[in-house]
Amino acid sequence: MIGLSKEVFSYIDSHAAQFVEDLKRLCRQPSVSTRNEGMRECASLVRDMMIESGVQCKEMPVPGGYPVFFGEVETHKSDKTLGFYNHYDVQPPEPLELWGSPPFSAEERDGKIYARGVSDNKGNLVARLKALEAIRASVGDLPVNLKFLVEGEEEIGSPHLFDFVKKNKAMLAADAYIWESGSKDPADRPEIRLGVKGILYVELKAKGAKSDLHSGKWAKLVVNPAWRLVWALNTLKNEKEEVLIDGFYDDVKKPTREEMTILRQTPFEGKKIKQELGIREFLGGKKGLEALKTNIFEPSCNICGFNSGYGGPGSKTVLPNKASVKMDIRLVADQDPDDIFTKLKKHLVKKGFGDIELEQVGFGYPPARTSPREQIVQIAVKTAREVYGKEPVLSWSTGSSPIYTVTRNLKVPVVGAGIDYIYCANHAPNENLRVKEDFIQGIKHIAAIIMMFGREQK
């Protein structure tokens, strides 16, 4: 396989300096979607860079949002198509005082580039464009058709992406998609990602009297909204961590034999993790494989915040008049956030808590899971093994991302592969990327995937 890509890899090595400059160029353009900072300028730059890399690029306006760029590179050598998903927006860089260099200066120090977005997700976008450039410049025509889907709203929840993909199914059709990124584990083994959890974020609100009251005078007669939420929550999950909403587990897909085989090979240092987190044991006393399986393949129901009444020092004898609970419910394939929201709503009414206001906060993300049997997975693993010289780790993220927008609409396998590493600090100060180990090797990995995906039969 490496033989096949030898010339491509040489080209990448000899053009590394130029590729790094292009990455810095994109990182120096702020693009903070949540406050519309530099978004127009960054969109123009993304379009320019796609075109410079030889991509047929179409800017597609999104009413009420930032434009999506659709890119295509066609070949007559293959009827297969590989798609890439990336985003050009970034998280806000604050707190600025914790950065070693300005977040949009893309300073290089000790073999690393420091910049907001360098790993999430500009480095990945540039790596893919450079892989394409390298293949064309060194071996000529592409072995497979490529499609690029580049949005500008990932960091604000991709509010328009699902509808966009739905409307443009034919245009976006492909045999597989590589999602925005992959990472490396603590031992620097490349991670290939097979899925993400879904998420439903809700707020429960209970109300009491017109205003806070003197507890001595009224606690026996007036409803206490904090108690209402305590009793309601208690009906949602028991101490064994079992969610008690009717039908909550109906659509949960148990891990397959293949998935369990992968899980058994997944490094998991329970003792070290517990030590670092400062806990004695995992929930339910789970250990090793059992803990890992629970974490990846089971849905969660978490209280993010419970706020009501007095929380200051000492005592205040008050009967609060409102209480709020924020929860995130992480879903696994094939649970659906809308369905779970409906079930939760019904549950509350059935249990006598119709007085509690239930509201969805933000967008729900359905989960996504790709079978390890898929060709694109096999190829991502094989090529990673050869490029990085280490045994890759197949993994599933317990976080959420909008992969469902593609899996649900296009019915294609999606795999996460990319350039990040464990200390890349995305969403945090001093986001960074190692130039050689991550960026240049990452370009080679993507190039190798393209080469191999083109060669293999459907």
Next chain:
Amino acid sequence: MIGLSKEVFSYIDSHAAQFVEDLKRLCRQPSVSTRNEGMRECASLVRDMMIESGVQCKEMPVPGGYPVFFGEVETHKSDKTLGFYNHYDVQPPEPLELWGSPPFSAEERDGKIYARGVSDNKGNLVARLKALEAIRASVGDLPVNLKFLVEGEEEIGSPHLFDFVKKNKAMLAADAYIWESGSKDPADRPEIRLGVKGILYVELKAKGAKSDLHSGKWAKLVVNPAWRLVWALNTLKNEKEEVLIDGFYDDVKKPTREEMTILRQTPFEGKKIKQELGIREFLGGKKGLEALKTNIFEPSCNICGFNSGYGGPGSKTVLPNKASVKMDIRLVADQDPDDIFTKLKKHLVKKGFGDIELEQVGFGYPPARTSPREQIVQIAVKTAREVYGKEPVLSWSTGSSPIYTVTRNLKVPVVGAGIDYIYCANHAPNENLRVKEDFIQGIKHIAAIIMMFGREQK
């Protein structure tokens, strides 16, 4: 009875202006115990005023606290003794901007004196001294021995009073005590108080990992302290408002037939109250007598605050690492805060919540209840009826005060009678007292009680 006090009342009327001046003099001396503001100066003034009124006064230092003044007036006419409890400290006057005149200026407007402490509790103290002066000046010798117990720490929880009374039982012995105050109901009927609830204030704290964590990564494996508290609280009280702690109700004294008779005569405008509080119904749909009985004769278990994790706008996907609940448990006779604390502690351990830290906040107050059959109650009612010309209302406070320090140590009946009215705004801005209706009439009422208590046989 009025006949007996006619000369006394005339004296009070003709010396009203001087009595008001003395009240203003005491109100103009700040005495904010919580921040030791003016306490020494106020103590000296209290001693001076007690002596001026003819009381044998003894300043008794309290190690680590403010002095107690013990006062005595002896007579050979009777072997009965009536005690008075008052305090000379006041609540902080803040927020100052809400006052119509400076809180320590004791300004008189529209027949009212505005001052921090004018009702709670300086007006009551002065009224008692003036009643004593009036009796002596008009009819000569007292018909009964009097004792005064005046502390300076009521507004900070009377931390030293129980031990003080315990150590000085013989000195403080009496046949009955009149507590710091009484009030008037919305129809301006004088209220005579037969007791208070007790209070136990606790904080429950649960802990999780070393720090807040990403909920997506860890919610399935790491303990969530907010969930721990939800489950623990759920074992403490059910939706029917029944407290589930073993033995919680063991010492609850049901209201007697006499108490129920009084309750039936107690005005209670449920509809109006619900409207004012903005609620549809009282807990459990209770109404009228049932609601009133519950409120007065049943203990409560209230969440004052539940605080954990994120409470800001929108969503934050966090697994909080700590959670805290503050609760006040209001006790009725003969429950004891120390006993209930022990039972609560045992309950948590028994239910599997030994990981939750339980801490008492501030001082627990036991409840106190005086039988309406007591002679001092009958006298307070009869005299109030004649002085105010309205049918008095017997009542029990659902708040807490340190009456237990006297009832437990001296085993005497205690009744609340005094000068406050419903809009006296104690603990609030613009605390005030009506000169004629409250202060002058209040002096007469206390004088009448003294006269009658002396006349009646033990």
